[in-house]
Amino acid sequence: LRSAAEIQSRIQALREDAACAPLGAGQVELIQALLDIRETMHNAISQLRDIAVDLPAISDAVDRLALREKALTERGVDTENLMFEASFGRVSMEYYDGFVFGFRADARPEWPMIASGGRYDALTKRLGEGGEIPAVGGVMRPGLMLELEGANDH
Template sequence: MATKTEARATGQRILQSFLSAGAQEIQPDILQPAEVLLDLYGEDIRARAYVTHDPGQGEMMLRPDFTVPVVQAHMAGGAEPARYCYLGEVFRRQDHLGSARAVEYQQVGYEVFDREDPETADAEVFALFNGLLSRLGLTATIGDFGILRAAVDGLDTMPARKAALSRHIWRPARFQKLLQRYAGLVPVPETRRETLGGMRSEAPWIGLRSSGEMELRISVLKEEAEAAPISRSDVEKLDALFALNCAAADAPAALRALDIPAIAPAIERLENRLAALKARRIDLGALRFDASHGRSTMEYYDGFVFSFATENPDMPPVATGGRYDALTRILGQGAEIPAVGGVIRPGVLADLEAGR
């Protein structure tokens, strides 16, 4: 495993490449306010963050990632367009992986904030990373959450169901359970049927929600239970979409063959992105397209996603990234800007370069 000195040296080399590409170096604090950030990272990172309490500043966390604090800094007054780069430590618990992964490791990254054509910016970031990593023979994979969200939004069902499915796109098991339930393919639990049927306990309300909030939730659940099920055909199409994995060159045709009208505009954006990648000499036949790529990572990605990885499932990806337009809207206090970026793990890269 690469030493901190080796990882830092590799990171500095990559950082210089990002600086040469026109990025401005930025260095967010290691200790970050936790109140806002924890809600943005998603369940996986929230469970793995190191959180502490400061008497003066309240709940704080060790930086688990750079993107969110970089967005905060930019939305607080950064010039546009902007390109940022950074190098430093991040901290994440690795309890689920035992002692095989370091809880403190380095990231070197590149972020683009630009109102010009988003697909061109996507291609810029991906091609930059590809140029730095192509000699290592890694598997490069792309995906697009915009396609998945468009398919869910196009379902013929009530808005509350579509909203719930959209919230759980990043939780595949939960998403599938909800989809099966909304399609009437699994029974409603007995306790829920009793509640929706009008039975009430004399026990007092407990928990943080008020009785009014609970009553509203019960009414929504009752409306869901009485709504017509999602059609078996739509379920099969969604299942086929989420399972799609092919060469990127074949993806538009494969997606159109699924006959999901709602994703047509998203397919056009994918074609524009692929054309921009091809213009930067990316081999679309070797590049993989996985429709579900990135579904178990951070929830702030809302469009294009990518990774570069080895064939070793025990090794983390060498690089990951994607588009996070909605994050700028959340942190922008009324302002927003299209944004895309990615990170490389210099320690993993140093190991590969050394043949470890």
């Protein structure tokens, strides 16, 4: 469904990307350190701020995450025990372009997520031919939720 101009533009973007020098070892290590963060939200923000000293491109995102933590705390969410995983959704939720979330059952760690979702504003802009609509979506697995609720009754 793409026009010839869209295809040509994508080919040009790929050529430009291929012409760029590869990332240096130090940059790769910083990105890996970022993706390895799996910590409580508060501690994760501290680690991200440390990485941002050498990788300033993430500074704005870290600031937004700190504001999100503050907003969650103000609404009664215990962010001291809320887990943050920087690589979460990287493979299985690639159409999301903002904050993503997932809920697991502590009592059943082998289960998939009970619910997951996130922001996907860029998708609405793309599908809306430039008309952007802020969007959040998600999925809940009622069968797992009912099974978990039944297990708690016993």
